[in-house]
Amino acid sequence: MNVTIVDYQSGNISSVINSFTEVSKGKVNLEVTSEINKIKSSDKIVLPGQGSFKSCVDSLNSINGLVDTLKDFAITNKKPLLGICVGLQMFADIGYEETETKGLGWIAGKVSKIDNQNGKFKLPHIGWNEIDIQKESKIFKDIENKSHMYFVHSYEFIPQDKSVISATTDYSSEIVCAVEKENLFGTQFHPEKSDKTGLKIIDNFLKL
Amino acid sequence: MLKNRIIPCLDVKNGRVVKGINFVELKDAGDPVEQAKIYSDGGADEICFLDITASNENRETIIDIVRKTAKECFVPLTVGGGVRSIQNITDLLLAGADKVSINTAAVKNVNFVKDASKKFGSQCIVVAIDAKKVSENKWEVFTHGGRNKTGIDAVEFAKQVETNGAGEILLTSMDRDGTKSGYDVELLKVITDSTNIPVIASGGVGTLDHLYDGIVKGGASAVLAASIFHYGEFKIKEVKEYLNSKNVSVRL
Numbered sequence: 001m002n003v004t005i006v007d008y009q010s011g012n013i014s015s016v017i018n019s020f021t022e023v024s025k026g027k028v029n030l031e032v033t034s035e036i037n038k039i040k041s042s043d044k045i046v047l048p049g050q051g052s053f054k055s056c057v058d059s060l061n062s063i064n065g066l067v068d069t070l071k072d073f074a075i076t077n078k079k080p081l082l083g084i085c086v087g088l089q090m091f092a093d094i095g096y097e098e099t100e101t102k103g104l105g106w107i108a109g110k111v112s113k114i115d116n117q118n119g120k121f122k123l124p125h126i127g128w129n130e131i132d133i134q135k136e137s138k139i140f141k142d143i144e145n146k147s148h149m150y151f152v153h154s155y156e157f158i159p160q161d162k163s164v165i166s167a168t169t170d171y172s173s174e175i176v177c178a179v180e181k182e183n184l185f186g187t188q189f190h191p192e193k194s195d196k197t198g199l200k201i202i203d204n205f206l207k208l
Numbered sequence: 209m210l211k212n213r214i215i216p217c218l219d220v221k222n223g224r225v226v227k228g229i230n231f232v233e234l235k236d237a238g239d240p241v242e243q244a245k246i247y248s249d250g251g252a253d254e255i256c257f258l259d260i261t262a263s264n265e266n267r268e269t270i271i272d273i274v275r276k277t278a279k280e281c282f283v284p285l286t287v288g289g290g291v292r293s294i295q296n297i298t299d300l301l302l303a304g305a306d307k308v309s310i311n312t313a314a315v316k317n318v319n320f321v322k323d324a325s326k327k328f329g330s331q332c333i334v335v336a337i338d339a340k341k342v343s344e345n346k347w348e349v350f351t352h353g354g355r356n357k358t359g360i361d362a363v364e365f366a367k368q369v370e371t372n373g374a375g376e377i378l379l380t381s382m383d384r385d386g387t388k389s390g391y392d393v394e395l396l397k398v399i400t401d402s403t404n405i406p407v408i409a410s411g412g413v414g415t416l417d418h419l420y421d422g423i424v425k426g427g428a429s430a431v432l433a434a435s436i437f438h439y440g441e442f443k444i445k446e447v448k449e450y451l452n453s454k455n456v457s458v459r460l
Contacts, residue, residue: 012301051329
């Protein structure tokens with residue numbers, strides 16, 4: 001099986017590479033690239049994302065043909081894709097970080113700043129928080145409800161269709177922290193930094 | 209609910225842990241990679257390396273340590289000490305660090321924090337503030353490991369680095385560091401009240417109650433400690449169980 005971590009210069013993806021390397025040892029052929037042909041021939045794709053919504057979208061768009069290739073992969077061919085953090089947020093139609101920016105538009109919805117109730121909650125939302133599983137998701141196989149995951153973000157994805165939400169977390173309000181829509185998976189938290197439970201989620205994705 | 213983080217800090221000098229844990233199971237007590245792994249397996253919420261190597265020639269050493277640690281520890285890894293340039297940050301992040309902690313360079317050049325957070329995102333920029341009490345309710349920023357006075361008010365500086373895009377503040381009381389007499393809770397409180405980003409408390413932990421005070425009385429989002437873990441006085445698990453028993457929420 002060929003799995004590609006999309007490297008589109010979106011900041012620090014070393015941890016994503018390390019954790020996928022650890023979990024996939026000997027089982028999966030892992031590539032870290034933005035080469036269109038390699039992406040096309042992949043069985044699964046991981047779309048990481050760090051920094052702002054705008055900077056990530058701009059980086060994706062700066063690589064010729066990348067957005068269309070990803071769309072063919074995930075929307076037309078319906079092959080499994082996992083978005084992490086801003087990688088998930090970019091599934092949305094629109095994001096409001098820095099300035100209003102168009103997202104990939106794969107799952108209808110928007111990305112807005114977490115309402116921290118006038119400073120009552122510190123932002124970024126940094127640290128370990130429990131996830132409340134909302135529906136069965138393939139990447140949550142053998143993951144207990146209320147497991148701890150590592151978060152670091154100030155913006156949240158608000159999908160229009162609530163049925164895509166697979167988990168939420170409690171921070172000033174119920175924040176969407178995982179989605180599953182057919183072949184599309186996304187986590188707001190960082191499975192690559194979430195210790196053994198996080199690695200299990202990665203393993204589940206690789207075993208799909 | 210967001211959990212309060214327990215962060216063990218490893219001081220590394222020329223590639224070796226200073227004040228290392230003296231565990232019998234350790235093959236090499238001075239190996240930072242092995243020690244980080246013990247902390248991570250023991251339930252540490254993050255690992256912090258502080259590079260106290262004096263010379264620039266040895267920068268490669270810490271990068272190599274980060275590279276090896278990141279392949280074995282799957283919790284966030286913060287690296288501080290000698291972070292002076294965008295290139296330093298790039299090197300550390302590429303090696304596998306998740307965050308870098310900037311100290312002296314943040315004071316010397318106010319734009320550095322701004323540039324770094326713009327380039328890498330606030331999520332990986334921690335500003336380490338070393339503060340010393342100068343009069344009643346007044347603390348001043350010190351640099352170079354507490355040797356140099358800057359004349360800068362710690363509260364004003366904390367607000368400024370938040371504005372400039374720091375994602376977190378690592379606040380060390382120079383009065384308490386190494387004394388085991390507890391965090392400077394007043395300092396913590398004034399900084400956590402005047403900023404809206406998470407504050408990590410550091411400097412002075414000697415007992416489990418000190419950790420409790422840092423979180424509950426000082427308002428810290430995370431507590432960092434070195435020697436209580438290094439000397440094996442407490443294991444991470446014991447710390448968490450204690451805090452949990454006193455209704456402080458932690459990741460168990």
